[in-house]
Structures are given as C-alpha cells and as structure tokens.
Amino acid sequence: MSVQEWAMLVVLSILWGGSFLFIGILVKVWPPFTIVTARVGLAAFALWIIVGASGVPIPKSPKVWLAFLGMGLLNNVIPFCLIVWGQTRIPGGLAAIFNATTPLFGVIIAHMLTVDEKLTANRLVGVLIGFCGVVVMIGPAVFSHFGGDTLGQLAVMLAAVSYAFAGIFGRRFKAMGLPPLLPAAGQVTASTLVLLPLVLWLDKPWTLPVPGLETIGALLGLALLSTAVGYVLFFKILATAGATNLMLVTILIPPSAIVLSAIVLGDHVEPRHLAGMVLIGLGLMAIDGRIWQRLHKRKVAT
Numbered sequence: 001m002s003v004q005e006w007a008m009l010v011v012l013s014i015l016w017g018g019s020f021l022f023i024g025i026l027v028k029v030w031p032p033f034t035i036v037t038a039r040v041g042l043a044a045f046a047l048w049i050i051v052g053a054s055g056v057p058i059p060k061s062p063k064v065w066l067a068f069l070g071m072g073l074l075n076n077v078i079p080f081c082l083i084v085w086g087q088t089r090i091p092g093g094l095a096a097i098f099n100a101t102t103p104l105f106g107v108i109i110a111h112m113l114t115v116d117e118k119l120t121a122n123r124l125v126g127v128l129i130g131f132c133g134v135v136v137m138i139g140p141a142v143f144s145h146f147g148g149d150t151l152g153q154l155a156v157m158l159a160a161v162s163y164a165f166a167g168i169f170g171r172r173f174k175a176m177g178l179p180p181l182l183p184a185a186g187q188v189t190a191s192t193l194v195l196l197p198l199v200l201w202l203d204k205p206w207t208l209p210v211p212g213l214e215t216i217g218a219l220l221g222l223a224l225l226s227t228a229v230g231y232v233l234f235f236k237i238l239a240t241a242g243a244t245n246l247m248l249v250t251i252l253i254p255p256s257a258i259v260l261s262a263i264v265l266g267d268h269v270e271p272r273h274l275a276g277m278v279l280i281g282l283g284l285m286a287i288d289g290r291i292w293q294r295l296h297k298r299k300v301a302t
Contacts, residue, residue, distance in 0.1 A: 005241045008233050013249050015230040017256030022222035029215050032084040037199040041192040042223035047185035068186030074166035076191035079159035089152025098156040100134040103127045105164035106247035113168050117244050122286050130251040130283030137276025167243035180235035
C-alpha cells in the first residue's frame with residue numbers, strides 16, 4: 001500500500017475505534033438494535049445529502065441496488081446483529097479478539113475467490129503477528145471466559161467471516177465505476193430498510209425515553225463520523241488497496257480505541273497495551289514489506 005493508503009487505514013481505525021466510546025454512552029440509554037438502526041439510518045440520510053450536493057448521479061440499475069443490499073447484509077446487518085447478540089453472552093474483550101480474526105479469514109477467502117490478492121508468506125506472517133498483538137493488548141485474563149459460551153463465541157466469529165466476505169464482495173463497486181460515496185450511502189440505506197422492521201418489532205423505540213444532549217451527541221458522532229465518513233474511507237481503501245489490506249483495520253481498531261480512551265476518558269495505558277502495539281506495528285511492517293526489502297538491499301550492498 002502507498003503511504004496515503006496506510007494513512008487512510010489509520011484514520012479509519014480511529015473512526016471505528018471511536019465508535020466504542022460513542023456506543024458506551026448509548027447503551028446506557030437505548031437497546032442495541034435501536035442504536036444500530038439509528039446509526040445506519042442517520043448515516044444514510046447524511047450521505048444522500050452529500051450525494052445530492054455533489055451532483056453525483058444516483059444509480060437506477062436494479063443490479064447496482066441488489067449489490068448495495070448484498071453489501072449491507074454482509075457488512076452491516078449480519079455482523080452487527082451477530083456481535084450484539086454475541087456480546088450479551090461473552091465479554092467485550094473476547095469479542096474484540098474474535099473480531100480481529102477478520103484478516104485471517106480475509107487472506108484465505110481472497111486467495112480462493114480472487115486472482116490478484118493471493119496469499120503471500122509476508123502477508124500471512126504479518127497478520128498472525130498483528131493478531132498476537134491484539135491478544136497481548138487485551139490481556140490473557142479474557143481467555144478465562146473462553147469456552148464458557150460456545151454460541152456467543154461462534155456468533156462473533158461468524159461476524160468476522162461475514163466482514164471478510166464483505167471485503168471481497170465490495171470489490172465489484174470499483175468494476176461498476178461507482179465513486180466510494182455511492183456504495184457507502186447505498187449499503188447503509190439497504191441496512192436501514194432491513195433493520196427497521198426488526199427494531200420496530202423488538203425494541204418498540206416509541207416507548208424509549210427522550211434522549212438527552214449527551215445521547216444525541218454520541219449518536220451524531222457514531223452515525224456521522226464512525227459510519228458515514230468511515231464507510232466513504234472504507235470503499236476508497238477497498239477500491240485502491242484491495243480487500244485483504246482493508247481488513248487490517250480490525251487489527252488497528254483495538255489500539256485506536258485504547259489510545260482514544262486514554263486521551264478522552266483518562267484511562268490508564270498499561271505495559272501490555274504498549275507491548276501489543278509494538279507487535280501490531282511489527283505485523284504491519286511485515287505485511288508492507290518495504291522496510292525488510294531495504295534492509296536486504298543494504299545487506300547485499302555491503
């Protein structure tokens with residue numbers, strides 16, 4: 001990846017890492033499906049305003065809208081619902097570790113389903129090192145819950161598989177010639193339409209208390225920053241860097257969330273967090289490969 005693509009990946013990890021801060025505020029007031037539906041619905045509204053203002057023509061082809069629906073199911077509806085349900089049965093730290101397996105599934109699925117994103121040794125080694133960094137960062141104590149609720153763990157693992165398939169599925173939007181703004185708006189719109197009947201049936205949002213300013217601020221941050229802006233970056237990275245590189249964001253999210261919590265909430269950064277970040281950095285360096293190539297050239301030259 002280019003320096004610009006790495007920078008976009010880091011920014012995306014910060015936006016998605018920040019979502020944990022916003023969700024931490026919202027779950028005290030609203031049930032999970034209401035949060036998810038409000039998140040994608042408000043993001044869709046904001047993105048279509050930007051589409052209209054930018055003069056980008058709205059696609060009318062049923063094929064394109066079916067692709068939006070497929071992407072919404074794989075990238076939002078299925079994983080969001082599985083993770084929400086899974087986290088009612090297992091701790092968030094264990095869920096984060098399972099979520100960080102997305103690049104592992106991604107490199108395997110991309111190898112089987114694509115011709116230009118084949119598995120390489122440095123990519124596999126880098127993903128494994130990065131995953132170990134996530135485990136170190138979250139801490140070994142979380143594994144005391146491992147095996148305690150197989151269904152909850154399986155749900156979050158299946159969410160990671162769904163995210164991996166979404167990365168491969170989303171490659172088609174580049175072939176369709178769509179700018180990143182359109183698939184970002186289209187997928188959250190399709191997700192909203194699918195989730196709305198579910199939230200009306202399960203959560204009955206009209207019975208919920210009127211949100212305060214803190215709740216509204218958290219929802220705006222989650223919908224506009226973590227979702228609307230985040231998915232524009234998501235599709236931009238996907239179009240230029242490919243699916244397997246894009247999925248590395250799930251390894252970068254835990255350190256981003258920890259750093260943001262330290263800055264915003266004053267949470268303490270422990271030595272294991274720093275050790276995990278070093279391992280993640282080494283993993284990303286292995287995937288990128290340029291540093292090792294330069295070191296090898298210097299060694300050969302001397």
